[in-house]
Amino acid sequence: MTAPLLSLRGVSKSFGGARALIDIDLDLHAGEVHALLGMNGAGKSTLVEIISASLTPDTGTLSVAGEPAGPLTPRRARQIGITTVHQRRSLVPSLSVAENLLLGRLPRRGPWVRWDEIRRSARAALDDIGVRIDVTAPVRTLPAAQQVLVEIAREVHAGGRVLILDEPTAALGGGDAAHVHELVRTLSQRGVGIVYVSHHLDEVLALADSITVLRDGRRVTTVPAEGTTVSDLVTSMTGGKADIGQRRPAVEPGPVVLDLVGIGTGDRLRELNLQVRAGEVVGVLGPAGDGQSQLFGLLSGTRRPRTGSILVDGRPVRPGSVRDALRHGIRCVTGDRLALGLIPELSVDENVTLATRALSGRPFVRWPALHAMAAEARDRYRVVSIAADPPVRALSGGNQQKVLLAKWLPTGGRVCLLEEPTNGVDVAAKAEIHELVEGLAADGTALLLTSSDVDEVLRLADRVVVIRGGAVVAERTVAQTSRDELVTMTAGGTAA
Ligand SMILES: Nc1ncnc2c1ncn2[C@@H]1O[C@H](COP(=O)(O)OP(=O)(O)OP(=O)(O)O)[C@@H](O)[C@H]1O
Ligand SMILES: [Mg+2]
Structure with a gap:
């Protein structure tokens, strides 16, 4: 040889x-x-x-x-x-x-x-x-x-x-x-x-x-x-310790929390109508770069829709306002953790507490309180690093993802958009993140999930919508669909 x-x-x-x-x-x-x-x-x-x-x-x-x-x-x-x-x-x-x-x-x-x-x-x-x-x-x-x-x-x-x-x-x-x-x-x-x-x-x-x-x-x-x-x-x-979870049991969702009425961006979204109920997880699928990628900007308030409105608990959210979106309890967890979600040069503790601090409106940082809060979050989300409190850029990719979730999930939102929540995480952390998402749903949060992992969508979602060419082209409850059908629909094939 x-x-x-x-x-x-x-x-x-x-x-x-x-x-x-x-x-x-x-x-x-x-x-x-x-x-x-x-x-x-x-x-x-x-x-x-x-x-x-x-x-x-x-x-x-x-x-x-x-x-x-x-x-x-x-x-x-x-x-x-x-x-x-x-x-x-x-x-x-x-x-x-x-x-x-x-x-x-x-x-x-x-x-x-x-x-x-x-x-x-x-x-x-x-x-x-x-x-x-x-x-x-x-x-x-x-x-x-x-x-x-x-x-x-x-x-x-x-x-x-x-x-x-x-x-x-x-x-x-x-x-x-x-x-x-x-x-x-x-x-x-x-x-x-x-x-x-x-x-x-x-x-x-x-x-x-x-x-x-x-x-x-x-x-x-x-x-x-x-x-x-x-x-x-x-x-x-x-080493024999992974627990790969089962599909979450179906729950009876509550009243409509998030109501998107005829939302359009003029380019990649034409007229989107979508309701999400309390405790419901809606998976949003579609070819990469199509309408589902626009949801983040619209819901977070960083992008202003051309048409339509966003309601939370029946109250309109001011279009294009990040502050108003947060005030209504909309939380958006980006799929691009380093560019949009975290500040790589800041420490893990600072990043983890960033959202909570911003929402508290207090101008001064109380460091002992910050580290105590962060310690709890690290523990709960099992953020592992070999140094004590390194800058986020020194964490492994999967641990950065956990920091991103730890930053947003505990902030008590009414509506939560999760983009690729398990991007780069290992099988055990993935099961943990799935449990966290289930916990949010059980607490009555209305969840929207985008994921390129069809099995993840099947496991977490109650309902799936497929966006293609800027509009919803198919909608299924998870019980009505199959892995094969979702793969086909996501890739842009024809839904039966
Ligand atoms: N520049 C650095 N300074 C300090 N610690 C670091 C640095 N780079 C990596 N580490 C640490 O080394 C360990 C291994 O990290 P590494 O990025 O190689 O993991 P990985 O196997 O690629 O994980 P993942 O699947 O999450 O990407 C981690 O504990 C990480 O925090
Ligand atoms: Mg890595």
Whole structure:
């Protein structure tokens, strides 16, 4: 057998005395898809950052094609063909697909950038790997799935032999994730070695050749995907402690709390009529970038509707007013935690208490009270970090998500919009978040849920509406529908 493309031996990493990775070995062969699994905070992203040289390990060695690579810099890692698509998107939103693909390597003649040449080679690069996207479109106009594809294409075009993908499909629905899977298969057939981090265990079993599981910074096992089951993986990840919940029992919902009457934005929502009752969870599905993505702005008051009105308990909410939306008890938990939901540079405690403090209207911060309140929230939401009160940016992705929920859920809203509430969280945390959502419903909150995870919608929602082309095209109680039907409707297929 030929030497592995990439080989790690005895890699360890601590942050300020706390151990994030302990003595990790990993081999990646050409053409192999090697999945990296583990609960939130297990050390996956840290390992990814060590391989891509954005972090330096405390101990351990890395060899490339059998040769010791020595200490790596990000530049040197790229030169030897190690490329990474991080958990956080890193494209420049205002630039075109073509510019993003060739950033840093724009072809020039003298002082002039060759735009025709840029477009031509970007198109060729995408064609080569079977991705069909308009290269002149600004990246911010692309749906999430296409942005991931562009990011992967950029790395491959930069000459990646080793490609590391950290949760590339975390916020994508089944149909969109399939495009990413297809690209991963294409690349592996061409001999690219792929490290694939994901919390979607079914996906991993379908896609990976081998699987390494991390737990609390240690490598628990490395197994071939063939012959392994989801429950085997869960046991290795948790050490046998996960409790994956059942569908919540149906409850009789109360009076209408949220009433959207003919809401339109003039572009992606035409005329939306939707009522949510006390204690009811309504799942909102639809193709990415369609009307369901407009709900956040409208409900939170950051966007003013062109037509229609929003009523809470029969009282109109002032359009386009964040303050009035909060006053009526509307709480919106964004799906984009780092850009919109949290302040990454502030500590966990400060972030957790941000909403409660803002709503209390008190001008001064009482630090002891703040830390006491935060301690309770961390405990309840099981926010795990190895440092005492680190800035949110130093938390693992799943723990950031828990901080976001801990910030909003205890604020006693009447109406709550949850966008992708379990984006990036592990199986155990997911079950906990589901219980929290059920608790809110049991307390009489009217809930709207958007999620690319159809099983999550089936588990939590009482009713599902599908928004397509800016209007509701289908509505079902959960008892009336099936997994297959929801997948089809979300992806934009025809509902039977
Ligand atoms: N820059 C940092 N400073 C301090 N601690 C850090 C830093 N980066 C990561 N950690 C800690 O290291 C541990 C491992 O984090 P890591 O991001 O690797 O987890 P993960 O397996 O990727 O989790 P997730 O599934 O939630 O993304 C966590 O406890 C995290 O808080
Ligand atoms: Mg991570």
